[in-house]
Amino acid sequence: MVGQFQPKLPENMPYAKILLVNNVAGAEKVINELKRLYHRLPAAIIFRVGNGFETGLSQWAEYFTLLPAMKTVPFFLVTDKVTDRVRSLKKEFPFVDDVITRGMLNDISGKIEFVAKFKNMQEVQPARQTPVLPVSAQxxxxxxxxxxxxxxxxxxxxxxxxxxxxxxxxxxxxxxxxxxxxxxxxxxxxxxxxxxxxxxxxxxxxxxxxxxxxxxxxxxxxxxxxxxxxxxxxxxxxxxxxxxxxxxxxxxxxxxxxxxxxxxxxxxxxxxxxxxxxxxxxxxxxxxxxxxxxxxxxxxxxxxxxxxxxxxxxxxxxxxxxxxxxxxxxxxxxxxxxxxxxxxxxxx
Structure with missing residues (x-):
């Protein structure tokens, strides 16, 4: 299912469109429409953990490789129960920012704003970073x-x-x-x-x-x-x-x-x-x-x-x-x- 989800937002936070998906191809169509019609990216992508979701994550990894600009969009996994296996996916797929449960969806706006600021900050700071350390220092x-x-x-x-x-x-x-x-x-x-x-x-x-x-x-x-x-x-x-x-x-x-x-x-x-x-x-x-x-x-x-x-x-x-x-x-x-x-x- 691909759809939009409206979270509970604080009064000072503008309306945010959240992409709630379990289908990469369908999500890509919605994202393309957002960019074509509104010239903007979704506030966040929330990917459902279900049958075949690991294959889906591999597809997302390929998608982000082809479209690096999408890496600034917060990406969350949503599941009924957070297991050790689901947690380990954050290490396997670095673009996954956090794992959440369905009960957290209505109050996720603060986390989205938080992650978005941090990811955008990382994108604009590379020029200010110190040179790569020599092998011995690493x-x-x-x-x-x-x-x-x-x-x-x-x-x-x-x-x-x-x-x-x-x-x-x-x-x-x-x-x-x-x-x-x-x-x-x-x-x-x-x-x-x-x-x-x-x-x-x-x-x-x-x-x-x-x-x-x-x-x-x-x-x-x-x-x-x-x-x-x-x-x-x-x-x-x-x-x-x-x-x-x-x-x-x-x-x-x-x-x-x-x-x-x-x-x-x-x-x-x-x-x-x-x-x-x-x-x-x-x-x-x-x-x-x-x-x-x-x-x-x-x-x-x-x-x-x-x-x-x-x-x-x-x-x-x-x-x-x-x-x-x-x-x-x-x-x-x-x-x-x-x-x-x-x-x-x-x-x-």
Whole structure:
């Protein structure tokens, strides 16, 4: 079936035509009509996972090779159930930006806008990129990445094993203090804007997200709403008593070791951002922070964490600084300097 799908869009986002397809030939006809009649490409292509879909993906790969301009269009796989096999297709077919379920279709506009900005940014930046590294430097970088990933797996697995009794006690304490889940999970944007489910121990009341709009005047990051947006409240009233202790000792972040083990994050990197924050950092000037892996600790944490005078611009500069300097040796230095930053100076 080839057809158009109208997602739920925010008021400030123009009408977007989404191509929902399971037939490459039919999709090509619709795309040609869009270009002929309206001189535009679809806002996104959503390809259904079904019988013969892998053959279809091969056909899409050939299509994008013949028409490179189409590579800027966000491409998603939609399925009833996200399996390991479906996830692996993202590696086999690099043009696949993400795998979604049918239940996500009505709220996909933010993801489409996000991916479109990033892909267009990549298209206009090649001339600004640094020259290709010599073979020796490429090998060195590859070894560094392998060493970093190996260290992440071994260290996170060991830390989870050691911390398991503490995690059990924290889980019991959270359940005894207030109603709600033990863990807080939310979508975050990491390296190259990859979106994943981010885990922490719950430190706020159960309906904290619904109260966010009421506390905007307490945000320690000042701004006019036109640039980068970060949200952090000093002495946030939504934080529980136990949650305050967990935050000040960084114990709430222990579950992120699961993210490291899965490969969503690294032990060291730039903090993965909530989608509403990441969506404001898609300009050429700021998007460089996303070339670094997402991490539990990093340059920002050890140099600025818990200080009220931090500006959004300062935080971004620190993230970009790390993105350009990151290496396994630098990561080890940051890890060595992390313990003194674990005890915050301010309740934020």
């Amino acid at each position: 090998k060195s970088k590859w070894k560094g990445n392998l060493l970093k990933r190996t260290f992440d797996i071994v260290a996170s697995a060991c830390l989870l094993l050691i911390a398991s009794p503490v995690m059990l006690l924290i889980a019991i304490a959270i359940k005894l203090e207030s109603k709600g889940n033990v863990f807080y999970a939310s979508p975050r944007a990491g390296k190259n804007y990859k979106i994943f489910k981010f885990y922490k121990f719950r430190t706020m009341v159960a309906d904290a997200d619904k109260q966010l709009s009421k506390l905007q005047h307490l945000n320690q990051y000042s701004g006019d709403g036109k640039g980068a947006v970060f949200y952090k409240v000093s002495n946030d009233p939504r934080v529980t008593r136990l949650g305050s202790f967990l935050r000040n000792t960084s114990l709430d972040e222990i579950p992120q070791l699961f993210n490291v083990l899965k490969g969503d994050m690294s032990l060291v990197g730039n903090r993965p951002l909530p989608l509403y924050e990441a969506a404001t950092l898609t300009t050429d000037e700021w998007a460089e922070r996303f070339i670094a892996p997402a991490g539990i600790t990093g340059l920002w944490q050890i140099s600025k964490r818990g200080k009220k005078e931090m500006s959004a611009e300062e935080r971004i500069e620190l993230d970009i600084n790390y993105a350009h300097r990151n290496s396994f040796a630098y990561d080890m230095w940051l890890i060595m300097n992390t313990p003194k930053a674990l005890i915050q100076k301010d309740n934020v």
